[in-house]
Amino acid sequence: MSELRKDLNMKTVKRKTLSNQVIEQIIDLLMSGQLKAGDKLPSEMKLMDMLNVSRPVLREALISLETLGVVHRKTREGTFFTDRVGSEPYRIMLAISIGDMESIIETRLSQELGLVALAAEKISELDLKRLEENITAMEKAEGDYTEIDREFHRIIAFSGSNPITEGIIDPLLNMYDKTLENIPLKNRDKEKTVQQHREIYEALKNRDPLAAHASMHKHLVYVRERLSY
Template identity: 70%
Template sequence: MGGKMESVKMKSVKRNTLANQAIDQIIDLLMSEQLKAGDKLPSEMELMDILRISRPVLREALGSLETLGVIHRKTKEGTFFSEKVGSEPFRLMLALSVGNIDTIIETRLSNELGLVGLAAERISEMELKKLKENIDQMEAVDGDYLDIDREFHRIIAFSASNSITEGMIDPILNMYDKTMENIPLKKRNKEKTVQQHKAIYHALEKRDPIEAYASMYRHLDHARNRVIRPLEKEELNMNKGVR
Protein backbone atom coordinates (compact mmCIF):
# COMPACT_ATOMS: atom_id res chain seq x y z
CA MET A 1 0.00 0.00 0.00
CA GLY A 2 2.81 2.42 0.86
CA GLY A 3 4.51 1.95 -2.51
CA LYS A 4 1.23 2.46 -4.32
CA MET A 5 0.55 5.70 -2.47
CA GLU A 6 3.96 7.06 -3.43
CA SER A 7 2.91 6.97 -7.09
CA VAL A 8 -0.38 8.77 -6.50
CA LYS A 9 -0.27 12.28 -7.97
CA MET A 10 -2.60 14.96 -6.64
CA LYS A 11 -2.37 18.72 -6.41
CA SER A 12 -2.35 20.51 -3.06
CA VAL A 13 -5.43 22.67 -2.62
CA LYS A 14 -5.71 26.38 -1.94
CA ARG A 15 -7.33 27.84 1.15
CA ASN A 16 -10.54 29.01 -0.54
CA THR A 17 -13.30 26.39 -0.95
CA LEU A 18 -10.95 23.77 0.45
CA ALA A 19 -13.53 20.99 0.74
CA ASN A 20 -14.74 21.48 -2.84
CA GLN A 21 -11.20 21.41 -4.15
CA ALA A 22 -10.47 18.30 -2.13
CA ILE A 23 -13.53 16.65 -3.68
CA ASP A 24 -12.26 17.56 -7.16
CA GLN A 25 -8.83 16.11 -6.42
CA ILE A 26 -10.24 12.86 -5.02
CA ILE A 27 -12.53 12.43 -8.03
CA ASP A 28 -9.55 13.13 -10.27
CA LEU A 29 -8.00 9.91 -8.96
CA LEU A 30 -10.74 8.16 -10.95
CA MET A 31 -10.64 10.48 -13.93
CA SER A 32 -6.89 10.07 -14.30
CA GLU A 33 -7.25 6.29 -13.77
CA GLN A 34 -4.77 6.28 -10.92
CA LEU A 35 -7.49 4.41 -9.01
CA LYS A 36 -10.52 2.53 -10.29
CA ALA A 37 -14.06 1.87 -9.10
CA GLY A 38 -13.90 -0.39 -6.04
CA ASP A 39 -10.32 0.61 -5.15
CA LYS A 40 -9.36 1.70 -1.65
CA LEU A 41 -8.53 5.38 -1.15
CA PRO A 42 -5.36 6.49 0.63
CA SER A 43 -5.77 6.76 4.40
CA GLU A 44 -6.97 10.01 5.98
CA MET A 45 -3.45 10.83 7.11
CA GLU A 46 -2.07 10.25 3.60
CA LEU A 47 -4.80 12.37 2.01
CA MET A 48 -4.27 15.16 4.52
CA ASP A 49 -0.57 15.14 3.72
CA ILE A 50 -1.00 14.99 -0.07
CA LEU A 51 -3.72 17.65 -0.20
CA ARG A 52 -2.25 19.74 2.62
CA ILE A 53 -5.58 20.16 4.36
CA SER A 54 -6.86 19.64 7.90
CA ARG A 55 -8.82 16.62 9.10
CA PRO A 56 -12.14 18.60 9.40
CA VAL A 57 -11.84 19.79 5.78
CA LEU A 58 -11.03 16.28 4.56
CA ARG A 59 -13.93 14.76 6.48
CA GLU A 60 -16.27 17.38 5.04
CA ALA A 61 -15.13 16.41 1.54
CA LEU A 62 -15.42 12.67 2.24
CA GLY A 63 -18.84 13.17 3.81
CA SER A 64 -20.09 14.92 0.67
CA LEU A 65 -18.71 12.17 -1.57
CA GLU A 66 -20.33 9.52 0.63
CA THR A 67 -23.70 11.30 0.46
CA LEU A 68 -23.45 11.26 -3.31
CA GLY A 69 -22.60 7.56 -3.29
CA VAL A 70 -19.16 8.07 -4.85
CA ILE A 71 -17.40 6.45 -1.89
CA HIS A 72 -18.35 4.17 0.98
CA ARG A 73 -16.59 3.40 4.23
CA LYS A 74 -16.00 -0.04 5.71
CA THR A 75 -15.40 -0.30 9.43
CA LYS A 76 -11.75 -1.13 10.17
CA GLU A 77 -11.01 -1.47 6.44
CA GLY A 78 -11.00 2.09 5.13
CA THR A 79 -12.70 4.15 2.45
CA PHE A 80 -13.41 2.76 -1.01
CA PHE A 81 -14.69 4.12 -4.30
CA SER A 82 -18.08 2.61 -5.07
CA GLU A 83 -18.16 -0.31 -7.48
CA LYS A 84 -20.68 1.34 -9.80
CA VAL A 85 -22.85 4.42 -10.18
CA GLY A 86 -25.58 4.65 -7.56
CA SER A 87 -28.97 6.34 -7.73
CA GLU A 88 -28.31 9.05 -5.14
CA PRO A 89 -26.72 11.71 -7.41
CA PHE A 90 -29.59 11.43 -9.88
CA ARG A 91 -32.20 11.48 -7.10
CA LEU A 92 -30.75 14.71 -5.74
CA MET A 93 -30.66 16.35 -9.17
CA LEU A 94 -34.21 15.28 -10.02
CA ALA A 95 -35.43 16.69 -6.71
CA LEU A 96 -34.78 20.13 -8.18
CA SER A 97 -37.39 19.39 -10.85
CA VAL A 98 -40.25 18.45 -8.52
CA GLY A 99 -43.45 19.85 -9.99
CA ASN A 100 -41.99 20.30 -13.48
CA ILE A 101 -44.01 17.58 -15.14
CA ASP A 102 -42.80 18.26 -18.68
CA THR A 103 -39.16 17.94 -17.65
CA ILE A 104 -39.70 14.74 -15.69
CA ILE A 105 -41.58 13.00 -18.50
CA GLU A 106 -39.16 14.17 -21.18
CA THR A 107 -36.25 12.87 -19.08
CA ARG A 108 -37.94 9.51 -18.78
CA LEU A 109 -38.71 9.46 -22.50
CA SER A 110 -35.12 10.18 -23.55
CA ASN A 111 -33.73 7.67 -21.04
CA GLU A 112 -36.02 4.72 -21.75
CA LEU A 113 -35.98 5.01 -25.53
CA GLY A 114 -32.24 4.42 -25.47
CA LEU A 115 -32.54 1.65 -22.91
CA VAL A 116 -35.14 -0.38 -24.78
CA GLY A 117 -32.94 -0.43 -27.89
CA LEU A 118 -30.05 -1.83 -25.88
CA ALA A 119 -32.40 -4.26 -24.14
CA ALA A 120 -33.46 -5.68 -27.52
CA GLU A 121 -29.83 -6.62 -28.12
CA ARG A 122 -29.02 -7.90 -24.65
CA ILE A 123 -32.14 -9.12 -22.82
CA SER A 124 -31.91 -12.68 -21.49
CA GLU A 125 -34.52 -15.42 -21.68
CA MET A 126 -34.96 -15.14 -17.91
CA GLU A 127 -35.66 -11.42 -18.18
CA LEU A 128 -38.14 -12.02 -20.99
CA LYS A 129 -39.89 -14.53 -18.74
CA LYS A 130 -40.05 -11.92 -15.97
CA LEU A 131 -41.59 -9.41 -18.37
CA LYS A 132 -44.25 -11.94 -19.44
CA GLU A 133 -45.06 -12.73 -15.81
CA ASN A 134 -45.27 -9.01 -15.07
CA ILE A 135 -47.78 -8.47 -17.89
CA ASP A 136 -49.89 -11.41 -16.66
CA GLN A 137 -49.81 -9.95 -13.16
CA MET A 138 -50.97 -6.53 -14.39
CA GLU A 139 -53.84 -8.11 -16.33
CA ALA A 140 -54.99 -9.99 -13.22
CA VAL A 141 -54.69 -7.20 -10.63
CA ASP A 142 -57.84 -5.46 -9.44
CA GLY A 143 -56.81 -2.04 -8.23
CA ASP A 144 -53.72 0.13 -8.41
CA TYR A 145 -51.05 -1.27 -10.71
CA LEU A 146 -48.36 1.43 -10.48
CA ASP A 147 -45.85 -0.87 -8.74
CA ILE A 148 -46.31 -3.56 -11.39
CA ASP A 149 -45.98 -0.99 -14.18
CA ARG A 150 -42.81 0.36 -12.60
CA GLU A 151 -41.28 -3.12 -12.34
CA PHE A 152 -41.89 -3.74 -16.05
CA HIS A 153 -39.75 -0.74 -16.92
CA ARG A 154 -37.08 -1.65 -14.34
CA ILE A 155 -36.66 -5.13 -15.84
CA ILE A 156 -36.06 -3.57 -19.26
CA ALA A 157 -33.65 -0.96 -17.87
CA PHE A 158 -31.54 -3.54 -16.05
CA SER A 159 -31.55 -5.92 -19.01
CA ALA A 160 -29.65 -3.22 -20.94
CA SER A 161 -26.67 -4.05 -18.66
CA ASN A 162 -25.37 -0.50 -18.32
CA SER A 163 -24.25 0.54 -14.83
CA ILE A 164 -24.82 4.27 -15.43
CA THR A 165 -28.38 3.94 -16.66
CA GLU A 166 -29.11 1.46 -13.86
CA GLY A 167 -28.32 4.25 -11.42
CA MET A 168 -30.64 6.66 -13.24
CA ILE A 169 -33.77 4.58 -13.76
CA ASP A 170 -35.09 4.32 -10.19
CA PRO A 171 -34.98 8.08 -9.42
CA ILE A 172 -36.68 8.82 -12.76
CA LEU A 173 -39.43 6.25 -12.15
CA ASN A 174 -39.86 7.43 -8.55
CA MET A 175 -40.38 11.01 -9.67
CA TYR A 176 -42.79 9.92 -12.41
CA ASP A 177 -44.78 7.76 -9.99
CA LYS A 178 -45.24 10.74 -7.67
CA THR A 179 -46.86 12.52 -10.61
CA MET A 180 -49.03 9.53 -11.48
CA GLU A 181 -50.25 9.31 -7.89
CA ASN A 182 -52.14 12.55 -8.55
CA ILE A 183 -54.08 10.90 -11.38
CA PRO A 184 -57.19 9.06 -10.10
CA LEU A 185 -57.20 5.34 -10.91
CA LYS A 186 -60.46 5.69 -12.85
CA LYS A 187 -58.75 8.13 -15.23
CA ARG A 188 -55.97 5.68 -16.08
CA ASN A 189 -56.33 3.05 -18.75
CA LYS A 190 -54.96 -0.29 -17.60
CA GLU A 191 -56.12 -2.14 -20.71
CA LYS A 192 -54.24 0.30 -22.94
CA THR A 193 -51.13 0.01 -20.77
CA VAL A 194 -51.24 -3.81 -20.92
CA GLN A 195 -51.68 -3.69 -24.70
CA GLN A 196 -48.66 -1.39 -25.08
CA HIS A 197 -46.54 -3.48 -22.69
CA LYS A 198 -47.30 -6.53 -24.79
CA ALA A 199 -46.16 -4.72 -27.93
CA ILE A 200 -42.88 -3.81 -26.23
CA TYR A 201 -42.45 -7.37 -24.98
CA HIS A 202 -43.00 -8.90 -28.44
CA ALA A 203 -40.46 -6.50 -29.98
CA LEU A 204 -37.90 -7.47 -27.35
CA GLU A 205 -38.70 -11.15 -27.83
CA LYS A 206 -37.89 -10.72 -31.56
CA ARG A 207 -34.67 -8.86 -30.65
CA ASP A 208 -35.81 -5.98 -32.83
CA PRO A 209 -34.41 -2.67 -31.48
CA ILE A 210 -36.26 -0.50 -34.01
CA GLU A 211 -39.65 -2.02 -33.24
CA ALA A 212 -38.85 -1.93 -29.52
CA TYR A 213 -37.97 1.77 -29.79
CA ALA A 214 -41.18 2.55 -31.69
CA SER A 215 -43.34 0.57 -29.25
CA MET A 216 -41.76 2.25 -26.23
CA TYR A 217 -42.20 5.68 -27.82
CA ARG A 218 -45.91 5.05 -28.45
CA HIS A 219 -46.32 3.88 -24.85
CA LEU A 220 -44.52 6.79 -23.21
CA ASP A 221 -46.03 9.36 -25.56
CA HIS A 222 -49.48 8.05 -24.64
CA ALA A 223 -48.54 8.35 -20.96
CA ARG A 224 -47.22 11.87 -21.53
CA ASN A 225 -50.47 12.99 -23.15
CA ARG A 226 -52.51 11.25 -20.48
CA VAL A 227 -50.66 13.02 -17.66
CA ILE A 228 -49.64 16.43 -18.98
CA ARG A 229 -52.69 17.53 -20.93
CA PRO A 230 -55.30 16.92 -18.19
CA LEU A 231 -53.10 18.65 -15.61
CA GLU A 232 -52.41 21.61 -17.91
CA LYS A 233 -56.12 21.92 -18.64
CA GLU A 234 -56.92 21.75 -14.94
CA GLU A 235 -54.32 24.42 -14.17
CA LEU A 236 -55.67 26.66 -16.94
CA ASN A 237 -59.21 26.35 -15.58
CA MET A 238 -58.00 27.17 -12.07
CA ASN A 239 -56.20 30.28 -13.33
CA LYS A 240 -59.35 31.41 -15.12
CA GLY A 241 -61.28 30.93 -11.92
CA VAL A 242 -58.83 33.07 -9.97
CA ARG A 243 -59.30 35.91 -12.43
Protein backbone atom coordinates in the same frame (compact mmCIF):
# COMPACT_ATOMS: atom_id res chain seq x y z
CA MET B 1 -18.58 13.43 10.00
CA SER B 2 -18.58 17.18 10.61
CA GLU B 3 -20.35 18.80 13.54
CA LEU B 4 -23.52 20.77 12.83
CA ARG B 5 -22.63 24.42 12.33
CA LYS B 6 -24.86 27.27 13.46
CA ASP B 7 -23.92 29.62 10.62
CA LEU B 8 -25.68 27.83 7.76
CA ASN B 9 -27.33 30.23 5.33
CA MET B 10 -30.87 29.33 4.25
CA LYS B 11 -33.68 31.51 2.98
CA THR B 12 -37.18 31.39 4.40
CA VAL B 13 -39.66 30.12 1.79
CA LYS B 14 -42.96 31.42 0.47
CA ARG B 15 -46.24 29.53 0.62
CA LYS B 16 -46.27 28.63 -3.09
CA THR B 17 -44.90 25.10 -3.69
CA LEU B 18 -43.50 25.05 -0.18
CA SER B 19 -42.14 21.51 -0.19
CA ASN B 20 -40.37 22.09 -3.52
CA GLN B 21 -38.72 25.21 -2.18
CA VAL B 22 -37.66 23.36 0.96
CA ILE B 23 -36.07 20.71 -1.27
CA GLU B 24 -34.20 23.40 -3.20
CA GLN B 25 -32.92 25.00 0.01
CA ILE B 26 -31.72 21.68 1.44
CA ILE B 27 -30.03 20.78 -1.85
CA ASP B 28 -28.39 24.21 -1.84
CA LEU B 29 -26.67 23.34 1.45
CA LEU B 30 -24.93 20.59 -0.49
CA MET B 31 -24.32 22.46 -3.73
CA SER B 32 -22.94 25.54 -1.96
CA GLY B 33 -20.52 23.44 0.07
CA GLN B 34 -22.02 24.41 3.44
CA LEU B 35 -22.58 20.68 4.02
CA LYS B 36 -21.16 17.69 2.20
CA ALA B 37 -22.02 14.05 1.50
CA GLY B 38 -22.46 12.17 4.77
CA ASP B 39 -23.10 15.28 6.87
CA LYS B 40 -26.00 15.52 9.25
CA LEU B 41 -28.75 18.03 8.48
CA PRO B 42 -30.05 20.36 11.18
CA SER B 43 -32.84 18.93 13.33
CA GLU B 44 -36.44 19.15 12.13
CA MET B 45 -37.16 21.89 14.67
CA LYS B 46 -34.12 23.86 13.51
CA LEU B 47 -35.04 23.47 9.82
CA MET B 48 -38.65 24.48 10.51
CA ASP B 49 -37.38 27.63 12.20
CA MET B 50 -34.78 28.44 9.53
CA LEU B 51 -37.21 27.92 6.65
CA ASN B 52 -40.34 29.17 8.41
CA VAL B 53 -42.40 26.13 7.39
CA SER B 54 -44.61 23.64 9.21
CA ARG B 55 -43.58 20.13 10.17
CA PRO B 56 -45.85 18.49 7.49
CA VAL B 57 -44.25 20.60 4.73
CA LEU B 58 -40.74 19.79 5.94
CA ARG B 59 -41.46 16.08 6.25
CA GLU B 60 -42.99 15.97 2.76
CA ALA B 61 -39.75 17.43 1.40
CA LEU B 62 -37.57 15.03 3.42
CA ILE B 63 -39.61 12.02 2.28
CA SER B 64 -39.14 13.07 -1.35
CA LEU B 65 -35.39 13.49 -0.83
CA GLU B 66 -35.19 10.10 0.87
CA THR B 67 -37.12 8.46 -1.98
CA LEU B 68 -34.47 9.74 -4.38
CA GLY B 69 -31.62 8.59 -2.16
CA VAL B 70 -30.36 12.12 -1.51
CA VAL B 71 -30.82 11.81 2.26
CA HIS B 72 -31.38 8.97 4.69
CA ARG B 73 -32.87 9.10 8.17
CA LYS B 74 -31.53 7.18 11.16
CA THR B 75 -33.81 6.47 14.10
CA ARG B 76 -32.87 8.66 17.07
CA GLU B 77 -29.87 10.07 15.18
CA GLY B 78 -31.36 12.42 12.60
CA THR B 79 -31.25 13.01 8.85
CA PHE B 80 -28.03 12.77 6.82
CA PHE B 81 -26.98 13.40 3.25
CA THR B 82 -26.10 9.99 1.81
CA ASP B 83 -22.40 9.24 1.57
CA ARG B 84 -22.36 9.09 -2.22
CA VAL B 85 -24.80 11.86 -3.06
CA GLY B 86 -21.97 14.23 -4.00
CA SER B 87 -21.02 11.89 -6.84
CA GLU B 88 -24.59 11.40 -8.03
CA PRO B 89 -25.67 14.73 -9.59
CA TYR B 90 -28.47 12.95 -11.46
CA ARG B 91 -30.32 12.36 -8.18
CA ILE B 92 -29.79 15.98 -7.19
CA MET B 93 -31.18 17.27 -10.49
CA LEU B 94 -34.25 15.06 -10.05
CA ALA B 95 -34.73 16.36 -6.52
CA ILE B 96 -34.65 19.94 -7.76
CA SER B 97 -37.17 19.04 -10.50
CA ILE B 98 -39.71 17.38 -8.18
CA GLY B 99 -43.24 18.25 -9.23
CA ASP B 100 -42.20 19.18 -12.78
CA MET B 101 -43.98 16.28 -14.49
CA GLU B 102 -43.41 17.65 -17.99
CA SER B 103 -39.63 17.57 -17.49
CA ILE B 104 -39.78 14.16 -15.83
CA ILE B 105 -41.81 12.54 -18.61
CA GLU B 106 -39.51 14.08 -21.23
CA THR B 107 -36.56 12.60 -19.34
CA ARG B 108 -38.29 9.22 -19.31
CA LEU B 109 -38.69 9.48 -23.08
CA SER B 110 -35.04 10.36 -23.62
CA GLN B 111 -33.77 7.60 -21.32
CA GLU B 112 -36.17 4.72 -21.87
CA LEU B 113 -36.16 4.87 -25.66
CA GLY B 114 -32.45 4.23 -25.66
CA LEU B 115 -32.71 1.61 -22.92
CA VAL B 116 -35.36 -0.42 -24.70
CA ALA B 117 -33.34 -0.47 -27.93
CA LEU B 118 -30.32 -1.66 -25.94
CA ALA B 119 -32.48 -4.27 -24.22
CA ALA B 120 -33.52 -5.69 -27.60
CA GLU B 121 -29.88 -6.61 -28.14
CA LYS B 122 -28.96 -7.77 -24.63
CA ILE B 123 -32.07 -9.01 -22.81
CA SER B 124 -31.85 -12.54 -21.42
CA GLU B 125 -34.43 -15.30 -21.68
CA LEU B 126 -34.93 -15.01 -17.93
CA ASP B 127 -35.80 -11.31 -18.19
CA LEU B 128 -38.14 -12.02 -21.10
CA LYS B 129 -39.89 -14.55 -18.89
CA ARG B 130 -40.12 -11.98 -16.09
CA LEU B 131 -41.67 -9.47 -18.50
CA GLU B 132 -44.25 -12.01 -19.63
CA GLU B 133 -45.11 -12.82 -16.00
CA ASN B 134 -45.37 -9.11 -15.27
CA ILE B 135 -47.87 -8.61 -18.09
CA THR B 136 -49.95 -11.52 -16.81
CA ALA B 137 -49.88 -10.04 -13.30
CA MET B 138 -51.13 -6.71 -14.64
CA GLU B 139 -53.94 -8.42 -16.52
CA LYS B 140 -55.09 -10.09 -13.29
CA ALA B 141 -54.58 -7.05 -11.06
CA GLU B 142 -57.59 -5.50 -9.40
CA GLY B 143 -57.32 -1.87 -8.38
CA ASP B 144 -54.00 -0.03 -8.42
CA TYR B 145 -51.34 -1.64 -10.63
CA THR B 146 -48.71 1.11 -10.37
CA GLU B 147 -46.04 -1.14 -8.84
CA ILE B 148 -46.52 -3.79 -11.53
CA ASP B 149 -46.26 -1.13 -14.23
CA ARG B 150 -43.11 0.30 -12.68
CA GLU B 151 -41.49 -3.13 -12.43
CA PHE B 152 -42.05 -3.70 -16.16
CA HIS B 153 -39.93 -0.66 -16.96
CA ARG B 154 -37.30 -1.58 -14.37
CA ILE B 155 -36.84 -5.06 -15.85
CA ILE B 156 -36.19 -3.54 -19.27
CA ALA B 157 -33.78 -0.92 -17.94
CA PHE B 158 -31.80 -3.44 -15.89
CA SER B 159 -31.72 -6.03 -18.66
CA GLY B 160 -28.94 -4.05 -20.33
CA SER B 161 -26.61 -5.00 -17.44
CA ASN B 162 -25.16 -1.50 -17.42
CA PRO B 163 -24.40 -0.03 -13.96
CA ILE B 164 -24.67 3.55 -15.22
CA THR B 165 -28.18 3.13 -16.65
CA GLU B 166 -29.20 1.19 -13.56
CA GLY B 167 -28.18 4.16 -11.44
CA ILE B 168 -30.32 6.44 -13.59
CA ILE B 169 -33.59 4.56 -14.01
CA ASP B 170 -34.44 3.85 -10.37
CA PRO B 171 -34.37 7.46 -9.14
CA LEU B 172 -36.15 8.55 -12.32
CA LEU B 173 -39.02 6.09 -11.83
CA ASN B 174 -39.13 6.88 -8.12
CA MET B 175 -39.52 10.58 -8.85
CA TYR B 176 -42.13 9.89 -11.55
CA ASP B 177 -44.23 7.88 -9.07
CA LYS B 178 -43.75 10.49 -6.33
CA THR B 179 -44.84 13.35 -8.60
CA LEU B 180 -47.72 11.28 -9.98
CA GLU B 181 -49.25 11.08 -6.48
CA ASN B 182 -50.40 14.70 -6.83
CA ILE B 183 -51.43 14.64 -10.50
CA PRO B 184 -54.77 13.24 -11.69
CA LEU B 185 -54.77 10.62 -14.43
CA LYS B 186 -57.21 10.95 -17.29
CA ASN B 187 -58.93 7.90 -18.75
CA ARG B 188 -56.65 5.29 -17.19
CA ASP B 189 -57.09 2.17 -19.29
CA LYS B 190 -55.46 -1.00 -18.01
CA GLU B 191 -56.30 -2.99 -21.13
CA LYS B 192 -54.56 -0.44 -23.34
CA THR B 193 -51.52 -0.38 -21.06
CA VAL B 194 -51.35 -4.19 -21.13
CA GLN B 195 -51.62 -4.17 -24.92
CA GLN B 196 -48.80 -1.64 -25.25
CA HIS B 197 -46.61 -3.54 -22.80
CA ARG B 198 -47.20 -6.70 -24.80
CA GLU B 199 -46.16 -4.93 -28.01
CA ILE B 200 -42.92 -3.85 -26.31
CA TYR B 201 -42.40 -7.39 -25.05
CA GLU B 202 -42.91 -8.91 -28.50
CA ALA B 203 -40.39 -6.51 -30.04
CA LEU B 204 -37.84 -7.45 -27.36
CA LYS B 205 -38.56 -11.14 -27.82
CA ASN B 206 -37.91 -10.73 -31.56
CA ARG B 207 -34.65 -8.88 -30.82
CA ASP B 208 -35.85 -5.94 -32.91
CA PRO B 209 -34.42 -2.62 -31.62
CA LEU B 210 -36.39 -0.46 -34.05
CA ALA B 211 -39.71 -2.09 -33.18
CA ALA B 212 -38.86 -1.91 -29.48
CA HIS B 213 -38.05 1.80 -29.79
CA ALA B 214 -41.29 2.49 -31.70
CA SER B 215 -43.42 0.51 -29.25
CA MET B 216 -41.92 2.23 -26.19
CA HIS B 217 -42.33 5.65 -27.83
CA LYS B 218 -46.01 4.90 -28.50
CA HIS B 219 -46.49 3.83 -24.89
CA LEU B 220 -44.74 6.81 -23.27
CA VAL B 221 -46.57 9.29 -25.52
CA TYR B 222 -49.81 7.64 -24.37
CA VAL B 223 -48.68 8.02 -20.74
CA ARG B 224 -47.90 11.70 -21.32
CA GLU B 225 -51.30 12.34 -22.89
CA ARG B 226 -53.07 10.92 -19.82
CA LEU B 227 -51.40 13.32 -17.43
CA SER B 228 -52.99 16.59 -16.40
CA TYR B 229 -50.06 18.85 -15.55
